Amino acid sequence: MTPTTPAPMHLDRESCYRAVKSRDRRFDGVFYTAVSTTGIYCRPSCPARTPAFHNVTFHPTAAAAQGAGYRACKRCLPDATPGSPDWDVAADAAGRAMRLIADGVVDRDGVDGLARRIGYTPRHLSRLLTQELGAGPLALARAKRAQTARVLLETTDLGAADVAFAAGFSSVRQFNDTIREVYAATPTRLRGGRARGGGGTLQLRLAVRTPFAGSALLGFLAVRAVPGVEAVTGTSYARTLRLPPPRRGRGSAGPATQRSPRYPD
Numbered sequence: 690m691t692p693t694t695p696a697p698m699h700l701d702r703e704s705c706y707r708a709v710k711s712r713d714r715r716f717d718g719v720f721y722t723a724v725s726t727t728g729i730y731c732r733p734s735c736p737a738r739t740p741a742f743h744n745v746t747f748h749p750t751a752a753a754a755q756g757a758g759y760r761a762c763k764r765c766l767p768d769a770t771p772g773s774p775d776w777d778v779a780a781d782a783a784g785r786a787m788r789l790i791a792d793g794v795v796d797r798d799g800v801d802g803l804a805r806r807i808g809y810t811p812r813h814l815s816r817l818l819t820q821e822l823g824a825g826p827l828a829l830a831r832a833k834r835a836q837t838a839r840v841l842l843e844t845t846d847l848g849a850a851d852v853a854f855a856a857g858f859s860s861v862r863q864f865n866d867t868i869r870e871v872y873a874a875t876p877t878r879l880r881g882g883r884a885r886g887g888g889g890t891l892q893l894r895l896a897v898r899t900p901f902a903g904s905a906l907l908g909f910l911a912v913r914a915v916p917g918v919e920a921v922t923g924t925s926y927a928r929t930l931r932l933p934p935p936r937r938g939r940g941s942a943g944p945a946t947q948r949s950p951r952y953p954d
């Protein structure tokens with residue numbers, strides 16, 4: 690890691706660039722490529738033309754690339770890649786923090802609340818996350834909110850205000866500003882003219898890392914399904930969940946049913 694390039698600790702620039710040149714999908718979510726000439730960032734497997742070596746920087750998270758002023762590529766949707774596998778299994782503070790951030794802890798309890806749950810001071814936690822992931826807790830939470838909002842806009846009929854609050858934004862204005870900044874598009878454009886509708890069922894498309902053992906996963910869930918809460922068929926998994934009430938304004942509280950995932954996708 691050089692002082693000017695926030696490359697992931699475990700991957701040097703040359704290795705990252707080799708992965709980008711070969712469009713190696715195994716590195717999706719492990720690091721992100723930002724291109725200085727276009728101002729966008731991509732996943733390693735992006736089908737676009739490989740940028741020149743001296744024009745790219747590598748970032749450990751989508752939030753880090755966003756923090757450095759880059760926008761998500763519209764072709765490869767880099768923020769939709771599942772998080773680095775390291776975050777899911779690492780029994781360390783950064784891994785725990787990432788899971789709690791994905792859970793909305795920063796949106797609900799702030800950085801102080803997150804730090805309390807990890808057992809660090811807010812300052813220490815921010816320093817640790819910046820060192821490990823290239824972005825602080827607020828930037829990581831913002832990237833997560835933006836991504837959740839985009840998935841909801843593209844795959845559900847929820848109204849814009851419901852999407853904003855469900856994704857963890859504290860106001861519709863903050864939601865609009867963030868979406869514009871991260872995707873260079875309005876929520877309406879991301880939605881692509883989809884009609885709004887009601888209903889208590891959300892159908893979500895979830896990003897997976899290929900190769901994806903969908904049948905095995907459904908089999909695993911089927912034998913462990915909690916009666917009355919979860920239902921598994923040969924091709925779908927559904928569960929009832931209670932969503933946190935919206936903090937203000939409109940939105941629906943109470944049990945909702947989430948069906949997911951339809952696969953393969």
Ligand SMILES: [Zn+2]
Nearest residue numbers: 731735762765
């Ligand atoms: Zn791309």
